Amino acid sequence: MSTQDHPLLQGELRLGGRLDGRFFDLLAALALTGSLQKAARTAGYSYKGAWLVLDAAVALTHAPLVDKATGGAGGGGTRLTAEGDALLAAWRELQARHAAFLHEQAAWLATQPALDALLKRMSMKTTARNQFLGRISAVHAGPSTTTVRVALDGGQQVTASLTTEAAHELEVSTGQQALALVKSSEVVLVTDFGGYRLSARNQLAGTVSRVERGAVSSLVGLTLPGGTVVTASVTSDAVDGLGLTVGQQATAVFKAYAVMLAVRA
Structure with missing residues (x-):
């Protein structure tokens, strides 16, 4: 059973109260492109906004998450540090565990007909009072x-x-x-x-x-x-x-x- 069957059964994964899915989309895009400018566009940040959120993340982790290279034959770029790679990998594992948890709870709800029906009714959103x-x-x-x-x-x-x-x-x-x-x-x-x-x-x-x-x-x-x-x-x-x-x-x-x-x- 998919958790989409229960729109009310949702959970947002967030680390440190501030690092959410959008932030980790930024890290993933950065790992893929090696360009903070491209990664920022992919995750919906401005270039300045991307640096601000990275600075906020560093303040939480107390470790550098990206390494910015300037000049050189490759023309510079930005890459994840070992700590950044580890944080991104941990996020992906936590996402999988989180999805499995929601799937397990949705399966349990399916065994509770009255509660299951109640949640499905509550999932309907309408202006009618x-x-x-x-x-x-x-x-x-x-x-x-x-x-x-x-x-x-x-x-x-x-x-x-x-x-x-x-x-x-x-x-x-x-x-x-x-x-x-x-x-x-x-x-x-x-x-x-x-x-x-x-x-x-x-x-x-x-x-x-x-x-x-x-x-x-x-x-x-x-x-x-x-x-x-x-x-x-x-x-x-x-x-x-x-x-x-x-x-x-x-x-x-x-x-x-x-x-x-x-x-x-």
Whole structure:
């Protein structure tokens, strides 16, 4: 198993807190070219920057890492000292050991289904504040639009409306694990329906658990039975107008077309 299967399972190898992969790319290129100018370009340093990082490394190792020759038949150049060669060789061995360690941990994660699935879910990066994990409980396909219901762990249902073409591409099916993604700006909070019913498919009742006020907009967290939290981005004037406070009952409302569905490839 490759550690690429677990984007969160990463580790940066660094020696002395400062010598990282880029520095050792510089040493490797220097060993190959014999030219600090060429090596600096290869590793993404300026010529001056390369000398500065080499000076910093020497301050850590207390040993010369490069030997600069001037003039002569060969026209001069820069080469690694014995200490520089030894440091580069040690880095390469440590890299191999580090990769083997990550591979071993990834293999262990594969034997922990719940933790493995959790890490894979966490690896997804999105601006949507609301990411509801559940399983698809129903799929209603139409000529152009397909409606998908996702059952959450707390017993709630989130309904997504997507094109039938997209549903076919995702190969959605009942029982499949899915994430329902909803931007916080798409969530409307209702504290009193006043006898009216709304057309929005998703209406999740819960308790206000946090109110983060801003100068113009505020974030309001609504905790549903079971612990799932819905975050709504509303104007601060709306917070005042509704008198939103922690502990207050409210309902998070959002339309089905505002839900983006994600399933594992």
